[in-house]
Amino acid sequence: MTSKDLLNSIREKRSFLCVGLDTDLQKIPKHLHKEDDPIFAFNQAIIDATAPSCIAFKPNLAFYESMGTFGLSAFIRTVDYIKEHYPQHLIIADAKRGDIGNTSDMYAQSFFDHGKVDAVTVSPYMGEDSVSPFLKYPDKWVILLALTSNKGSDDFQMMQSADGEYLFERVLRISQTWEHSDQLMYVVGATKAEMLKKVRAIVPDSFLLVPGVGAQGGGIEEVMANGMNDQCGLIVNSSRGIIYADSSEHFAARAADEAEKIRHKMEEGLINKGII
Numbered sequence: 001m002t003s004k005d006l007l008n009s010i011r012e013k014r015s016f017l018c019v020g021l022d023t024d025l026q027k028i029p030k031h032l033h034k035e036d037d038p039i040f041a042f043n044q045a046i047i048d049a050t051a052p053s054c055i056a057f058k059p060n061l062a063f064y065e066s067m068g069t070f071g072l073s074a075f076i077r078t079v080d081y082i083k084e085h086y087p088q089h090l091i092i093a094d095a096k097r098g099d100i101g102n103t104s105d106m107y108a109q110s111f112f113d114h115g116k117v118d119a120v121t122v123s124p125y126m127g128e129d130s131v132s133p134f135l136k137y138p139d140k141w142v143i144l145l146a147l148t149s150n151k152g153s154d155d156f157q158m159m160q161s162a163d164g165e166y167l168f169e170r171v172l173r174i175s176q177t178w179e180h181s182d183q184l185m186y187v188v189g190a191t192k193a194e195m196l197k198k199v200r201a202i203v204p205d206s207f208l209l210v211p212g213v214g215a216q217g218g219g220i221e222e223v224m225a226n227g228m229n230d231q232c233g234l235i236v237n238s239s240r241g242i243i244y245a246d247s248s249e250h251f252a253a254r255a256a257d258e259a260e261k262i263r264h265k266m267e268e269g270l271i272n273k274g275i276i
């Protein structure tokens with residue numbers, strides 16, 4: 001999926017929302033537990049309900065791997081379901097991978113050859129040779145962690161070099177010199193929205209994956225004000241705030257309402273910026 005495809009999708013849906021599929025057996029409605037595959041049944045209902053309001057889905061691997069083969073099978077079924085029924089939606093495997101070259105090669109194969117996702121989140125801290133195996137797949141995206149939404153991002157990402165450059169700024173600047181850097185997106189937490197201007201000074205044109213609205217307290221308005229470029233350039237994720245809005249039999253309809261509320265705010269931002 002190219003950035004042009006993404007922008008078309010954003011214009012068509014009037015949205016740049018990503019619905020996070022952080023599916024937890026303990027949190028899904030009890031009536032689904034009688035299904036053969038409750039995780040997939042939940043995802044399917046959430047996907048069908050929210051697809052009109054979003055442009056991307058982001059299953060986080062931790063939630064699936066924690067359930068062993070049963071969880072992995074639900075992950076694969078989920079990806080296949082989105083591919084088959086909503087082929088224009090970007091699928092992000094949130095895996096936060098990255099290792100020595102030959103191991104990253106295996107990770108890349110598992111997501112892009114065996115699995116058919118469009119993008120994978122990758123940690124930059126082992127450097128270029130740990131990321132380049134993911135960048136060998138044309139039309140696939142590598143989403144590098146730049147400035148994450150959690151408190152611990154202060155520990156390393158906000159460290160400053162003698163000339164005042166933050167470590168996350170260095171990640172942005174150096175990674176832009178790598179081969180196929182046009183296939184890079186970056187994670188910047190919505191809770192760090194005040195830093196988005198600094199991010200844009202280094203990567204004015206890149207797409208940013210922005211998690212941390214909703215449950216983590218980040219605000220969509222500040223993200224749009226500081227991070228939106230003239231091609232939108234944003235994919236904003238919400239997981240718990242949408243998928244667990246309700247735990248009754250009406251969970252999917254309530255998830256759709258929550259997604260639509262966010263989409264509505266995004267639509268205003270896109271109009272104000274002249275993108276739609």
Ligand SMILES: O=C(O)c1cc(=O)[nH]c(=O)n1[C@@H]1O[C@H](COP(=O)(O)O)[C@@H](O)[C@H]1O
Pocket residue numbers: 020022060094121147148149150187188189211212213214215216237238239240241
């Ligand atoms: O890479 C991510 O998606 C990510 C990066 C980050 O800095 N912060 C962050 O919350 N995430 C992920 O985004 C999702 C946020 O979930 P909610 O807080 O429930 O909306 C989770 O899957 C996190 O793992």
